[in-house]
Amino acid sequence: MTDRYRNLPLNPLRAFAIAAQHKTFTSAAAHMGISQVAVSRQISVLEGYLGVKLFERGARSVKLTEAGRAFSQEVVNLFNDLETVLDRQLSDDRSGSIQLRIYPTLAHYWLMPILRDFVALQPDCQVRLDTAVEPLDFRGTHLDVAVQLGNGMWREARSRKLFDEVIDVVCSPDYAARFDGFADPRSLRDAQIIHAKYRRNEWESWARDAKLELPSNAGNVFDSSLLAYSAAREGLGLAIGQVSILQNEIAAGKLIRPFSRPTTTGSSFYIVWPTSKSVSTRVKRFADWLLGICGQKPEFSGRKQ
Numbered sequence: 001m002t003d004r005y006r007n008l009p010l011n012p013l014r015a016f017a018i019a020a021q022h023k024t025f026t027s028a029a030a031h032m033g034i035s036q037v038a039v040s041r042q043i044s045v046l047e048g049y050l051g052v053k054l055f056e057r058g059a060r061s062v063k064l065t066e067a068g069r070a071f072s073q074e075v076v077n078l079f080n081d082l083e084t085v086l087d088r089q090l091s092d093d094r095s096g097s098i099q100l101r102i103y104p105t106l107a108h109y110w111l112m113p114i115l116r117d118f119v120a121l122q123p124d125c126q127v128r129l130d131t132a133v134e135p136l137d138f139r140g141t142h143l144d145v146a147v148q149l150g151n152g153m154w155r156e157a158r159s160r161k162l163f164d165e166v167i168d169v170v171c172s173p174d175y176a177a178r179f180d181g182f183a184d185p186r187s188l189r190d191a192q193i194i195h196a197k198y199r200r201n202e203w204e205s206w207a208r209d210a211k212l213e214l215p216s217n218a219g220n221v222f223d224s225s226l227l228a229y230s231a232a233r234e235g236l237g238l239a240i241g242q243v244s245i246l247q248n249e250i251a252a253g254k255l256i257r258p259f260s261r262p263t264t265t266g267s268s269f270y271i272v273w274p275t276s277k278s279v280s281t282r283v284k285r286f287a288d289w290l291l292g293i294c295g296q297k298p299e300f301s302g303r304k305q
Contacts (some may be wrong), residue, residue, distance in 0.1 A: 009049050015042035016054060017079045020072035025062055097126040098286050101146035104131040105225040106269070110245045111147070118289050125282045133198075133224075138274035144283045146272045147290070159270040160287070162294040163244050167202055168262040170241035170255040171232050182258040188212055192237035193219035196228040202240040202265070209263040229255070244269075 019028035019039055029036040040057075047054050054068035064072060102111060107129055115127060136146050136154050152159050179187040193203060193215055200221070207214045220237060222228045229246065232239035233254055241255065243262055249255040271287050273279050279287075284300035291298055 009046055012042040012046035012049070013075055014079065015039050016046050017072065017075045019043060019055075019062075020064060020068070021076060023062075096124075096280075096282060097128050098283055099128050099130060099142050099144045100286075101130045101132065101136060101143050101148070103133060103147075103149070103225075105229070105242075106147060106245060107131055108226055109229070109249065113248055114293060117293075118286065121289065122282065122285060125286075127286070136272065138276060144273070144280065145287060147269060148272050149267050149269055151267065152270055154272050156276045157272050157274050159272040160291060160296065160299050162269045162271055162290060162296065164268045165265045166243045166262045167206055167240050167265060168243050168257050169206065169238050169259050170229070170246060170250070170257055171238045172235040173253060173256050175232075175235045175237065176256055176258045179258075185210075185212055185259060188238070188259075189215050191215055192217065194228050194231050194237045194239040195219050195221045196225040196239075197221055197223050199225060199240070205265065206240055206261070206263055210259065210261040212259075212261075 015028065015032065015038075018031055019025055022028045022031060025036045025039045025043075029039045032039065043054060050071075052067050052071070053065050054071060056063045056065055111129075118127070119125075130143060136148050136157070138146075138157060139155075147162065148154070148159075149165060152161060176182055179191060182188065182191075195203065203214060203219075220231065222231055225242070228239045229241060229249070231237065232241070233249070238258075241257075243250075243257075246255055250257065271290050273283060273287065279300075288298035288301045
């Protein structure tokens with residue numbers, strides 16, 4: 001059964017369906033943009049495959065046989081159903097939504113400022129954000145695509161790297177001014193540091209690479225990086241910032257990097273999509289757009305889709 005499915009004579013079936021509707025090979029040929037001889041040949045292939053004569057051929061005309069008439073009703077209906085399915089899929093691809101899993105901090109500082117550019121390119125497509133912070137698993141979810149931090153390996157998924165995670169200390173200009181801009185790096189020992197609850201090891205990693213001594217105080221702990229960055233912006237202390245995410249804040253002077261000693265964490269941000277279901281055209285365009293924004297080559301454009 002599997003072999004017969006793989007070898008279905010689809011082109012001859014289409015030629016037969018069109019010829020049955022148009023009543024003549026000449027009209028069918030004009031509709032398909034091929035020759036009358038080619039239509040006749042395709043139908044002969046189908047007759048050989050089925051072992052049944054579908055048309056009575058005369059000197060200047062053709063006529064469906066009884067078997068051909070009964071078969072044509074089935075085949076024409078199947079092609080009509082297939083066309084309906086394809087139209088629905090194309091409609092879904094042209095207009096609809098993208099369900100994107102992304103971290104709240106990444107969405108706020110990095111994606112939102114640039115998302116309007118994608119919306120301008122794809123005005124009929126809505127990007128719906130899912131900001132749950134939990135292990136990524138596309139199975140049994142509504143998610144179409146995700147932007148995640150990791151090493152590129154996720155269950156039943158493919159990924160492409162967007163950019164490496166680089167961290168450095170950030171604070172408000174006013175806070176730095178209290179310590180003479182941290183011109184003497186040893187001033188760090190007297191500063192107040194800010195932790196994000198689930199990223200508390202980053203301070204130790206940064207201090208080790210920067211060869212600096214951390215303050216003896218425990219510092220303030222916030223539930224998320226989003227809150228930690230907001231606290232740093234409001235002058236409550238020094239935070240470890242993800243440099244690529246905070247570029248707009250740094251460029252606007254709302255946050256500064258007083259030590260300018262960036263270090264990589266070994267992790268990177270990836271765009272991730274499932275292999276357990278087909279990737280829609282709109283998701284492919286979104287993925288290629290994000291890759292382009294990050295200076296990466298496209299994954300889907302230029303390929304057969």
